[in-house]
């Protein structure tokens with residue numbers, strides 16, 4: 794049964810409330826995470842507690858246990874002059890900017906004359922997340938993984 798400090802592997806599909814697929818990982822490309830370390834959204838982590846290998850589950854995660862509500866303070870109009878002159882500003886373009894002492898990723902959502910509309914919310918903010926998961930593996934975390942608070946596998950080592 795899955796408990797804190799287990800490394801959990803799972804395959805999943807993720808849809809929004811309209812049934813649009815937002816992401817998926819099949820059994821061969823299962824996602825690994827350190828359980829109890831806040832590596833994944835809280836609502837999903839809570840639902841996985843005590844599951845075992847082979848268990849399948851539908852999990853509905855509201856925004857408050859997912860990526861939060863849309864913060865209107867992060868919907869900004871920025872003057873074109875704040876961007877480099879030669880930059881071709883396109884819809885969907887992302888850039889990071891420091892805000893309140895931490896880096897925040899902003900996405901360009903519109904250009905209106907000299908005004909660029911940017912959104913610093915997580916792309917899934919405000920969304921209810923519909924996960925369908927299957928637990929494909931459980932192992933103990935290594936000491937190093939526990940001290941880093943995340944899983945080391947494949948290319949991820951630091």
Ligand code: ZN
Nearest residue numbers: 941943950951
């Ligand atoms: Zn690490």
